Amino acid sequence: MPELPEVEVVKRSLEKEIKNLTIQKIKIFDGDLRYKVKNQELNKIVGLKLLKIQRRSKYLLFFFSKKNLMVAHLGMTGKFLIERKNRLKQKTSFYYQADYTKNKHNRIEFLFHDNVKIIYNDIRKFGFIKLERINKNICDIKFLKILGPEPLSNELNFKYFKKYLVGKKRNIKSLLMDQKFISGLGNIYVNEILFKSKVRPSKKVSRLKDSEIKYIIFYTKRILKNAIIKGGSSIKDFSNSTGKQGKFQQHFNVYGKQHEECSNTDCNKIIKKIVIGGRASFFCSKCQK
DNA sequence: AGGCATGTTACAGG
DNA sequence: ACCTGTAACATGCC
Numbered sequence: 001m002p003e004l005p006e007v008e009v010v011k012r013s014l015e016k017e018i019k020n021l022t023i024q025k026i027k028i029f030d031g032d033l034r035y036k037v038k039n040q041e042l043n044k045i046v047g048l049k050l051l052k053i054q055r056r057s058k059y060l061l062f063f064f065s066k067k068n069l070m071v072a073h074l075g076m077t078g079k080f081l082i083e084r085k086n087r088l089k090q091k092t093s094f095y096y097q098a099d100y101t102k103n104k105h106n107r108i109e110f111l112f113h114d115n116v117k118i119i120y121n122d123i124r125k126f127g128f129i130k131l132e133r134i135n136k137n138i139c140d141i142k143f144l145k146i147l148g149p150e151p152l153s154n155e156l157n158f159k160y161f162k163k164y165l166v167g168k169k170r171n172i173k174s175l176l177m178d179q180k181f182i183s184g185l186g187n188i189y190v191n192e193i194l195f196k197s198k199v200r201p202s203k204k205v206s207r208l209k210d211s212e213i214k215y216i217i218f219y220t221k222r223i224l225k226n227a228i229i230k231g232g233s234s235i236k237d238f239s240n241s242t243g244k245q246g247k248f249q250q251h252f253n254v255y256g257k258q259h260e261e262c263s264n265t266d267c268n269k270i271i272k273k274i275v276i277g278g279r280a281s282f283f284c285s286k287c288q289k
Numbered sequence: 290a291g292g293c294a295t296g297t298t299a300c301a302g303g
Numbered sequence: 304a305c306c307t308g309t310a311a312c313a314t315g316c317c
Contacts, residue, residue, distance in 0.1 A: 003295060034297080034312080058296075076296055077314080105314085124313050126296060170307070179297085186295055235295065236316080255295095278309065280293080293316085301309085 002058055002074035004151065004184030005227035009246065010080055011055040014118070017082050021112040022049045023064075030107045034075060034128040037108065041131050044068060050112075056138075057147050057183035067134045071143060075126025081106075081119040081243065147183035151220050156182055161213050165205045172208065172216070173201035174277045185220070187279045188233060188255045193219045195254045200288040201281045202274070226251070254282035262287055 002010075023046050031037035048064040055061070062070040072078075081100040100106065100119050108120040108129060120129060132141055139145065149155035164181055175181055176190045185193070194201050197215035199208070208216075227233060232246035235256075253263045258273035262284040269286040 006295075032313095073296080076294070122313095123315070124294085124296095126312070168306085174307080177296095188295055233295080277307090291317105294314100297312095299309105299311085301307105303306085303308105 002076070002078065003186035003189050003233075004055075004058060005189070005224055005248065006232035006246065007058045007060060007074065007184075008055050008228050009232040010074070011053050011060055013244070014060075014080055014082070015053045017084075018050055018112055018116055018118060019052060020049065021114055021116060022047065023110055024113055025111040027109040027111075028107070029109070030125075033107060033122065033125050034073070035130055037129055042108070042129070044131060045070060056144055057150065057179065058186070059143060061138065063134075069132045069134045069138065069141075070129060071132055071141065072120070072129045073127050073143070075122060075124065075128070077105075077123040078127030079121050081121055083117045083119065085115040085117065147179055148181045149183065151182045151184050152224055156217060156220065158210075158214060158217060161217060162210075165208070168205050170205055171202050171276060172199055172205050173279075173281055175205055176216070176220075177277065177279070182220070184224075188235075188252070189220075189223055189227065191255045191282050192223055192253060195283060195288060196223065198288050200285075201276055201283055203289075254284070256282070258282060 026042045026046060028037060028039055028042065045064050045068050048066055048068055051063045051065060053060060053062050058073060060072040062072065064070065083100050100121070103121055105121050105123045106119050107122050110118040112118065149160065168175065173190055173194065176185050176193065177187065191201070193216060196219040197212060199212050199216060227248040230246060230248040230251065231244060233248040234246040235249055254271050257271045260271055262269045262271060264284070264287050267284060267286050269284050271282055272285055274281050
């Protein structure tokens with residue numbers, strides 16, 4: 001589930017549930033994630049209070065008291081599931097309905113006081129959870145240091161874009177996927193952005209017109225914002241933020257739509273699927289130049 | 290059975 | 304050293 005909008009949705013729902021709560025206990029069922037996690041490491045935050053959660057790109061940053069930071073990345077299939085024991089009976093809200101405890105892909109469990117439990121579940125184990133000390137600037141953290149600007153910030157503007165293209169020979173899709181250029185986009189949203197911008201994913205960046213660059217920037221921001229409002233996109237294994245499904249997949253124009261007709265009203269071309277940089281790429285050969 | 294999957298990165302080759 | 308493309312990671316689904 002996790003590109004920028006999905007991570008943002010997770011961040012908001014998590015913060016609503018566990019901000020200002022203190023961790024009582026952590027159980028690791030399988031710490032063999034992208035990086036190995038050990039009890040010894042995670043136990044450092046037991047007894048500490050969660051002050052706030054931030055999102056940077058696709059990373060979640062959990063700020064705990066005493067300058068402890070927990071960095072999490074969801075990889076391809078990571079999720080945080082929320083469970084409140086004492087409210088299971090009520091079933092008034094989707095947050096409290098499910099009993100997630102028995103899922104075999106539960107990797108780590110965080111028990112907060114107030115009977116709130118957060119479960120990190122990850123089928124493919126490409127995600128990770130890691131503790132960091134906050135010494136100086138969070139920007140110095142290894143994972144965050146190499147990231148380009150947030151696409152929703154003013155740092156992503158025409159001037160930045162244009163300047164970055166100098167000397168580059170790549171195609172536009174790989175560039176948008178490159179987290180050093182802009183951080184937070186992934187395969188789904190890049191396909192959708194390029195469709196709306198009427199730019200072919202294979203187009204070399206050196207051949208982009210100024211107007212096309214402006215469209216790409218505009219639709220990057222618009223599509224991401226819309227997706228966040230819709231609760232992100234839930235594909236296949238659905239369950240987005242915390243049991244709640246996202247709705248943005250209903251608005252996909254090209255992703256996963258090979259063999260379907262182009263959604264532009266004046267076009268009846270069939271959406272094509274090709275591979276660029278090892279990833280599935282979808283486009284309309286008539287509308288995207 | 291084989292191909293494919295929302296991400297990142299180590300490595301090879303230019 | 305830089306730029307670019309590919310393979311690998313672990314697991315499930317069609």
